[in-house]
Amino acid sequence: MWEMINNRRIVFGENRVDEIPGILKWYGLKKVFFASGNSNPALRERICNGLTTEGIEYSIYLAIQGEPDLTVINNGRDQFITEHCDCTLAVGGGSVIDAAKTIGMLATNGGLAEDYQMHGRAVTHVPPFFIAVPTTAGTGAEATKVAVVKNNYNGLKKSLYHTTMIADVAILDPLVTVGMPKRLTAATGMDALSHAIESYVSLNATPLTEMNGLQAIRLIKQSLERACEHPDDIAARSDMLLASYFGGCAISAGIGIAHIMAQPIGAMYTIPHGDACSIFLPLAMEFNLDCAVHKYAQIAEALGVAVHGESERNNALRAIEEVKRLRKSIGAPTSLKAYLKGETPDEDLMVETVKKTTGHITCNPRKVDEDVYRYVFKLAM
Numbered sequence: 001m002w003e004m005i006n007n008r009r010i011v012f013g014e015n016r017v018d019e020i021p022g023i024l025k026w027y028g029l030k031k032v033f034f035a036s037g038n039s040n041p042a043l044r045e046r047i048c049n050g051l052t053t054e055g056i057e058y059s060i061y062l063a064i065q066g067e068p069d070l071t072v073i074n075n076g077r078d079q080f081i082t083e084h085c086d087c088t089l090a091v092g093g094g095s096v097i098d099a100a101k102t103i104g105m106l107a108t109n110g111g112l113a114e115d116y117q118m119h120g121r122a123v124t125h126v127p128p129f130f131i132a133v134p135t136t137a138g139t140g141a142e143a144t145k146v147a148v149v150k151n152n153y154n155g156l157k158k159s160l161y162h163t164t165m166i167a168d169v170a171i172l173d174p175l176v177t178v179g180m181p182k183r184l185t186a187a188t189g190m191d192a193l194s195h196a197i198e199s200y201v202s203l204n205a206t207p208l209t210e211m212n213g214l215q216a217i218r219l220i221k222q223s224l225e226r227a228c229e230h231p232d233d234i235a236a237r238s239d240m241l242l243a244s245y246f247g248g249c250a251i252s253a254g255i256g257i258a259h260i261m262a263q264p265i266g267a268m269y270t271i272p273h274g275d276a277c278s279i280f281l282p283l284a285m286e287f288n289l290d291c292a293v294h295k296y297a298q299i300a301e302a303l304g305v306a307v308h309g310e311s312e313r314n315n316a317l318r319a320i321e322e323v324k325r326l327r328k329s330i331g332a333p334t335s336l337k338a339y340l341k342g343e344t345p346d347e348d349l350m351v352e353t354v355k356k357t358t359g360h361i362t363c364n365p366r367k368v369d370e371d372v373y374r375y376v377f378k379l380a381m
Protein backbone atom coordinates (compact mmCIF):
# COMPACT_ATOMS: atom_id res chain seq x y z
CA MET A 1 0.00 0.00 0.00
CA TRP A 2 1.48 3.35 -0.96
CA GLU A 3 0.74 6.75 -2.39
CA MET A 4 2.76 9.40 -4.15
CA ILE A 5 2.53 13.18 -4.26
CA ASN A 6 3.84 15.02 -7.32
CA ASN A 7 3.82 18.63 -8.47
CA ARG A 8 0.80 19.67 -10.47
CA ARG A 9 3.01 21.09 -13.21
CA ILE A 10 6.69 20.67 -14.11
CA VAL A 11 8.20 23.23 -16.48
CA PHE A 12 11.59 22.25 -17.89
CA GLY A 13 13.94 24.09 -20.23
CA GLU A 14 16.22 27.06 -20.80
CA ASN A 15 14.82 30.48 -19.83
CA ARG A 16 11.58 29.01 -18.53
CA VAL A 17 11.92 31.22 -15.39
CA ASP A 18 10.59 34.01 -17.59
CA GLU A 19 7.18 32.30 -17.50
CA ILE A 20 6.69 32.83 -13.75
CA PRO A 21 4.80 36.17 -14.03
CA GLY A 22 2.45 34.76 -16.70
CA ILE A 23 1.63 31.71 -14.58
CA LEU A 24 0.82 33.86 -11.53
CA LYS A 25 -1.27 36.19 -13.66
CA TRP A 26 -3.25 33.29 -15.11
CA TYR A 27 -4.17 32.20 -11.60
CA GLY A 28 -5.35 35.74 -10.82
CA LEU A 29 -2.74 36.27 -8.11
CA LYS A 30 -1.90 39.81 -7.05
CA LYS A 31 1.10 39.82 -4.72
CA VAL A 32 3.85 37.22 -4.42
CA PHE A 33 6.01 36.46 -1.39
CA PHE A 34 9.35 36.06 -3.16
CA ALA A 35 11.91 34.06 -1.14
CA SER A 36 15.40 34.01 -2.57
CA GLY A 37 19.03 33.48 -1.63
CA ASN A 38 21.28 36.43 -2.12
CA SER A 39 23.68 34.82 -4.57
CA ASN A 40 22.06 35.78 -7.86
CA PRO A 41 20.74 39.37 -7.78
CA ALA A 42 20.58 39.53 -11.59
CA LEU A 43 18.15 36.61 -11.74
CA ARG A 44 16.03 38.17 -9.00
CA GLU A 45 15.91 41.48 -10.80
CA ARG A 46 14.96 39.78 -14.05
CA ILE A 47 12.03 38.01 -12.37
CA CYS A 48 10.94 41.19 -10.55
CA ASN A 49 10.95 43.14 -13.84
CA GLY A 50 8.72 40.47 -15.36
CA LEU A 51 6.34 40.64 -12.40
CA THR A 52 6.08 44.42 -12.69
CA THR A 53 5.34 44.13 -16.42
CA GLU A 54 2.45 41.76 -15.64
CA GLY A 55 1.16 44.04 -12.86
CA ILE A 56 1.97 41.62 -10.04
CA GLU A 57 3.34 43.08 -6.80
CA TYR A 58 6.05 41.33 -4.82
CA SER A 59 7.53 41.26 -1.33
CA ILE A 60 11.12 40.01 -1.34
CA TYR A 61 12.49 37.91 1.52
CA LEU A 62 16.27 37.48 1.53
CA ALA A 63 16.83 36.36 5.13
CA ILE A 64 17.31 32.67 4.27
CA GLN A 65 21.09 32.53 4.03
CA GLY A 66 21.87 29.07 5.36
CA GLU A 67 19.73 26.10 6.26
CA PRO A 68 16.57 27.68 7.71
CA ASP A 69 15.84 27.97 11.40
CA LEU A 70 12.68 28.88 13.30
CA THR A 71 13.46 32.61 13.40
CA VAL A 72 13.88 32.84 9.64
CA ILE A 73 10.67 30.89 9.06
CA ASN A 74 8.52 32.70 11.63
CA ASN A 75 9.74 36.14 10.49
CA GLY A 76 8.95 35.16 6.91
CA ARG A 77 5.43 34.17 7.92
CA ASP A 78 4.97 37.58 9.58
CA GLN A 79 6.14 39.33 6.41
CA PHE A 80 3.85 37.20 4.22
CA ILE A 81 0.84 38.18 6.35
CA THR A 82 1.60 41.87 6.94
CA GLU A 83 2.39 42.38 3.25
CA HIS A 84 -0.91 40.70 2.25
CA CYS A 85 0.72 38.24 -0.15
CA ASP A 86 -1.46 35.62 -1.84
CA CYS A 87 1.15 33.23 -3.28
CA THR A 88 4.73 32.04 -2.73
CA LEU A 89 7.74 31.95 -5.05
CA ALA A 90 11.04 30.34 -4.03
CA VAL A 91 14.14 30.82 -6.17
CA GLY A 92 17.17 29.22 -4.58
CA GLY A 93 18.67 26.05 -3.16
CA GLY A 94 16.92 23.52 -0.97
CA SER A 95 17.08 25.81 2.07
CA VAL A 96 15.17 28.59 0.33
CA ILE A 97 12.60 26.17 -1.08
CA ASP A 98 12.07 24.41 2.26
CA ALA A 99 11.74 27.74 4.06
CA ALA A 100 9.21 29.06 1.52
CA LYS A 101 7.29 25.77 1.71
CA THR A 102 6.93 26.22 5.46
CA ILE A 103 6.24 29.97 5.39
CA GLY A 104 3.37 29.48 2.92
CA MET A 105 1.88 26.71 5.05
CA LEU A 106 2.08 28.88 8.19
CA ALA A 107 0.49 31.83 6.37
CA THR A 108 -2.79 29.92 6.04
CA ASN A 109 -2.55 27.60 9.04
CA GLY A 110 -1.24 29.93 11.74
CA GLY A 111 1.08 29.13 14.62
CA LEU A 112 4.84 28.70 14.63
CA ALA A 113 7.04 26.34 12.63
CA GLU A 114 7.99 24.42 15.81
CA ASP A 115 4.32 23.55 16.44
CA TYR A 116 4.29 21.39 13.30
CA GLN A 117 7.65 19.61 13.58
CA MET A 118 7.81 15.84 14.08
CA HIS A 119 4.14 14.92 13.92
CA GLY A 120 3.11 17.97 15.96
CA ARG A 121 0.19 20.22 15.05
CA ALA A 122 -1.71 19.08 11.93
CA VAL A 123 -1.91 21.11 8.74
CA THR A 124 -5.62 21.81 8.17
CA HIS A 125 -5.69 24.53 5.49
CA VAL A 126 -4.39 24.51 1.92
CA PRO A 127 -1.22 26.66 1.66
CA PRO A 128 -1.13 29.46 -0.93
CA PHE A 129 -0.21 28.74 -4.57
CA PHE A 130 3.52 27.95 -4.66
CA ILE A 131 6.15 28.02 -7.43
CA ALA A 132 9.60 26.54 -6.70
CA VAL A 133 12.67 27.20 -8.84
CA PRO A 134 15.78 25.28 -7.77
CA THR A 135 19.09 27.04 -8.46
CA THR A 136 21.18 24.08 -7.27
CA ALA A 137 20.90 20.46 -8.38
CA GLY A 138 20.78 18.17 -5.39
CA THR A 139 18.14 18.52 -2.72
CA GLY A 140 15.14 17.91 -4.95
CA ALA A 141 13.19 20.09 -2.49
CA GLU A 142 10.95 21.26 -5.34
CA ALA A 143 9.66 17.70 -5.69
CA THR A 144 8.84 17.00 -2.04
CA LYS A 145 6.21 17.85 0.55
CA VAL A 146 8.84 17.90 3.32
CA ALA A 147 10.77 20.81 4.82
CA VAL A 148 13.74 20.45 7.15
CA VAL A 149 13.98 23.24 9.72
CA LYS A 150 16.57 23.76 12.43
CA ASN A 151 15.13 24.33 15.89
CA ASN A 152 16.97 27.25 17.53
CA TYR A 153 16.27 26.08 21.06
CA ASN A 154 17.81 22.62 20.87
CA GLY A 155 19.91 22.80 17.68
CA LEU A 156 18.06 19.84 16.16
CA LYS A 157 17.11 19.73 12.49
CA LYS A 158 13.61 18.35 12.21
CA SER A 159 11.20 17.87 9.37
CA LEU A 160 7.62 18.98 8.92
CA TYR A 161 5.43 18.01 6.05
CA HIS A 162 2.02 17.73 4.50
CA THR A 163 0.80 16.56 1.11
CA THR A 164 -0.37 20.09 0.30
CA MET A 165 3.05 21.65 1.02
CA ILE A 166 4.57 20.43 -2.27
CA ALA A 167 5.10 23.16 -4.89
CA ASP A 168 2.19 23.51 -7.31
CA VAL A 169 4.66 24.34 -10.09
CA ALA A 170 8.32 23.32 -10.30
CA ILE A 171 10.36 25.27 -12.82
CA LEU A 172 13.53 23.43 -13.85
CA ASP A 173 15.63 25.91 -15.82
CA PRO A 174 19.19 24.59 -16.29
CA LEU A 175 20.55 28.04 -17.11
CA VAL A 176 20.00 29.22 -13.53
CA THR A 177 22.36 26.49 -12.24
CA VAL A 178 25.23 27.39 -14.59
CA GLY A 179 26.95 29.74 -12.13
CA MET A 180 27.19 27.13 -9.37
CA PRO A 181 30.81 26.66 -8.22
CA LYS A 182 32.44 23.25 -8.61
CA ARG A 183 32.45 22.46 -4.91
CA LEU A 184 28.71 23.09 -4.59
CA THR A 185 27.99 21.20 -7.81
CA ALA A 186 29.90 18.20 -6.41
CA ALA A 187 28.29 18.25 -2.95
CA THR A 188 24.73 18.77 -4.17
CA GLY A 189 25.27 16.07 -6.80
CA MET A 190 26.27 13.65 -4.02
CA ASP A 191 23.09 14.61 -2.14
CA ALA A 192 21.01 13.74 -5.23
CA LEU A 193 22.89 10.44 -5.60
CA SER A 194 22.23 9.68 -1.91
CA HIS A 195 18.50 10.28 -2.40
CA ALA A 196 18.44 7.98 -5.42
CA ILE A 197 20.42 5.14 -3.83
CA GLU A 198 18.94 5.31 -0.33
CA SER A 199 15.38 5.40 -1.60
CA TYR A 200 16.06 2.57 -4.07
CA VAL A 201 17.11 0.17 -1.30
CA SER A 202 14.54 1.50 1.18
CA LEU A 203 12.11 -1.03 2.63
CA ASN A 204 9.35 1.41 1.61
CA ALA A 205 10.42 1.67 -2.05
CA THR A 206 7.58 1.64 -4.58
CA PRO A 207 7.60 1.07 -8.35
CA LEU A 208 7.46 4.85 -8.84
CA THR A 209 10.27 5.71 -6.43
CA GLU A 210 12.41 2.92 -7.91
CA MET A 211 11.85 4.23 -11.42
CA ASN A 212 12.77 7.76 -10.35
CA GLY A 213 15.78 6.59 -8.36
CA LEU A 214 17.31 4.52 -11.16
CA GLN A 215 16.91 7.31 -13.69
CA ALA A 216 18.52 9.77 -11.29
CA ILE A 217 21.49 7.40 -10.90
CA ARG A 218 21.89 7.04 -14.69
CA LEU A 219 21.84 10.81 -15.20
CA ILE A 220 24.29 11.46 -12.36
CA LYS A 221 26.71 8.89 -13.79
CA GLN A 222 26.33 10.47 -17.21
CA SER A 223 26.78 14.10 -16.20
CA LEU A 224 28.00 14.89 -12.67
CA GLU A 225 31.70 14.83 -13.52
CA ARG A 226 31.08 16.90 -16.65
CA ALA A 227 28.99 19.47 -14.73
CA CYS A 228 31.88 19.79 -12.24
CA GLU A 229 34.62 20.11 -14.87
CA HIS A 230 32.68 22.17 -17.43
CA PRO A 231 30.30 24.44 -15.50
CA ASP A 232 28.89 25.95 -18.71
CA ASP A 233 27.90 22.59 -20.21
CA ILE A 234 24.13 23.07 -20.47
CA ALA A 235 23.45 19.41 -21.31
CA ALA A 236 25.28 18.30 -18.14
CA ARG A 237 23.49 20.95 -16.06
CA SER A 238 20.15 19.81 -17.51
CA ASP A 239 20.87 16.18 -16.62
CA MET A 240 21.84 17.12 -13.06
CA LEU A 241 18.76 19.28 -12.56
CA LEU A 242 16.57 16.40 -13.71
CA ALA A 243 18.53 13.92 -11.59
CA SER A 244 17.95 16.14 -8.58
CA TYR A 245 14.25 16.32 -9.40
CA PHE A 246 13.95 12.54 -9.84
CA GLY A 247 15.92 12.03 -6.62
CA GLY A 248 13.42 14.30 -4.86
CA CYS A 249 10.53 12.20 -6.22
CA ALA A 250 12.32 9.01 -5.14
CA ILE A 251 13.06 10.11 -1.58
CA SER A 252 9.39 9.86 -0.66
CA ALA A 253 10.32 6.17 -0.13
CA GLY A 254 12.25 7.32 2.93
CA ILE A 255 15.85 7.95 3.87
CA GLY A 256 18.42 5.39 5.00
CA ILE A 257 21.44 5.31 7.27
CA ALA A 258 23.43 7.89 5.23
CA HIS A 259 20.76 10.56 5.76
CA ILE A 260 19.88 9.29 9.24
CA MET A 261 23.49 10.16 10.16
CA ALA A 262 24.11 13.11 7.82
CA GLN A 263 21.13 15.19 8.84
CA PRO A 264 21.71 15.41 12.63
CA ILE A 265 25.51 15.33 12.43
CA GLY A 266 25.42 18.07 9.79
CA ALA A 267 23.46 20.21 12.24
CA MET A 268 25.85 19.43 15.13
CA TYR A 269 29.05 20.33 13.30
CA THR A 270 27.68 22.81 10.75
CA ILE A 271 28.40 20.60 7.74
CA PRO A 272 26.59 21.51 4.50
CA HIS A 273 24.02 18.80 3.81
CA GLY A 274 25.57 17.64 0.52
CA ASP A 275 29.00 17.33 2.13
CA ALA A 276 27.60 15.22 4.95
CA CYS A 277 25.82 12.95 2.45
CA SER A 278 29.03 12.59 0.45
CA ILE A 279 30.86 11.39 3.57
CA PHE A 280 28.20 8.89 4.64
CA LEU A 281 26.87 7.43 1.35
CA PRO A 282 29.61 4.82 0.61
CA LEU A 283 29.71 3.84 4.30
CA ALA A 284 25.96 3.33 4.22
CA MET A 285 26.22 1.19 1.10
CA GLU A 286 28.90 -1.01 2.69
CA PHE A 287 26.87 -1.36 5.88
CA ASN A 288 23.72 -2.31 3.95
CA LEU A 289 25.37 -4.57 1.38
CA ASP A 290 24.28 -7.96 2.72
CA CYS A 291 20.66 -6.81 3.01
CA ALA A 292 20.42 -5.25 -0.46
CA VAL A 293 22.68 -7.28 -2.78
CA HIS A 294 20.11 -7.57 -5.56
CA LYS A 295 19.26 -3.88 -5.55
CA TYR A 296 22.89 -2.78 -5.43
CA ALA A 297 23.54 -5.04 -8.43
CA GLN A 298 20.77 -3.16 -10.25
CA ILE A 299 22.36 0.12 -9.18
CA ALA A 300 25.64 -1.15 -10.68
CA GLU A 301 23.79 -1.53 -13.98
CA ALA A 302 22.44 2.02 -13.77
CA LEU A 303 25.99 3.20 -13.05
CA GLY A 304 27.24 1.26 -16.08
CA VAL A 305 29.69 -0.88 -14.09
CA ALA A 306 27.84 -4.21 -13.88
CA VAL A 307 29.58 -7.12 -15.61
CA HIS A 308 27.31 -9.62 -17.34
CA GLY A 309 27.65 -13.12 -15.93
CA GLU A 310 29.21 -11.95 -12.67
CA SER A 311 27.53 -12.71 -9.35
CA GLU A 312 25.12 -10.13 -7.97
CA ARG A 313 27.39 -9.64 -5.01
CA ASN A 314 30.37 -8.77 -7.19
CA ASN A 315 28.29 -6.32 -9.16
CA ALA A 316 26.93 -4.83 -5.93
CA LEU A 317 30.54 -4.32 -4.78
CA ARG A 318 31.27 -2.64 -8.12
CA ALA A 319 28.42 -0.18 -7.44
CA ILE A 320 30.03 0.81 -4.13
CA GLU A 321 33.45 1.19 -5.74
CA GLU A 322 31.96 3.32 -8.53
CA VAL A 323 30.30 5.68 -6.02
CA LYS A 324 33.67 6.06 -4.26
CA ARG A 325 35.44 6.67 -7.57
CA LEU A 326 32.89 9.26 -8.60
CA ARG A 327 33.17 11.03 -5.26
CA LYS A 328 36.95 11.17 -5.56
CA SER A 329 36.83 12.32 -9.14
CA ILE A 330 34.67 15.36 -8.31
CA GLY A 331 36.59 16.16 -5.11
CA ALA A 332 33.59 15.72 -2.79
CA PRO A 333 34.37 15.23 0.95
CA THR A 334 35.23 11.77 2.28
CA SER A 335 35.72 12.38 6.01
CA LEU A 336 34.28 14.36 8.93
CA LYS A 337 37.78 15.31 10.13
CA ALA A 338 37.96 18.74 8.52
CA TYR A 339 34.61 19.73 10.07
CA LEU A 340 35.54 18.71 13.62
CA LYS A 341 38.36 21.27 13.64
CA GLY A 342 40.57 19.18 15.91
CA GLU A 343 37.84 18.73 18.54
CA THR A 344 37.28 15.31 20.04
CA PRO A 345 33.72 14.48 19.03
CA ASP A 346 31.18 13.86 21.77
CA GLU A 347 29.96 10.44 20.73
CA ASP A 348 27.20 10.22 23.34
CA LEU A 349 25.82 13.60 22.29
CA MET A 350 25.93 12.41 18.66
CA VAL A 351 23.92 9.29 19.53
CA GLU A 352 21.37 11.34 21.47
CA THR A 353 21.05 13.84 18.61
CA VAL A 354 20.50 11.11 16.02
CA LYS A 355 17.94 9.41 18.28
CA LYS A 356 15.99 12.64 18.77
CA THR A 357 15.86 13.56 15.10
CA THR A 358 16.12 10.69 12.61
CA GLY A 359 16.46 7.70 14.95
CA HIS A 360 12.79 6.82 14.49
CA ILE A 361 13.28 6.00 10.79
CA THR A 362 12.91 2.30 10.11
CA CYS A 363 13.10 1.82 6.33
CA ASN A 364 16.86 1.25 6.07
CA PRO A 365 17.30 -2.29 4.65
CA ARG A 366 19.53 -3.32 7.57
CA LYS A 367 18.39 -2.69 11.11
CA VAL A 368 20.06 0.31 12.73
CA ASP A 369 20.52 1.09 16.41
CA GLU A 370 22.78 3.01 18.74
CA ASP A 371 25.75 0.70 18.13
CA VAL A 372 25.39 1.25 14.39
CA TYR A 373 25.42 5.04 14.82
CA ARG A 374 28.67 4.74 16.80
CA TYR A 375 30.20 2.31 14.30
CA VAL A 376 29.38 4.39 11.22
CA PHE A 377 30.40 7.62 12.96
CA LYS A 378 33.86 6.19 13.72
CA LEU A 379 34.25 5.04 10.12
CA ALA A 380 33.46 8.59 8.93
CA MET A 381 36.40 10.14 10.83
Ligand SMILES: [Fe+2]
Pocket residue numbers: 139191194195259273277
Ligand atom coordinates in the same frame (compact mmCIF):
# COMPACT_ATOMS: atom_id res chain seq x y z
FE1 LIG B 1 19.51 14.96 1.21
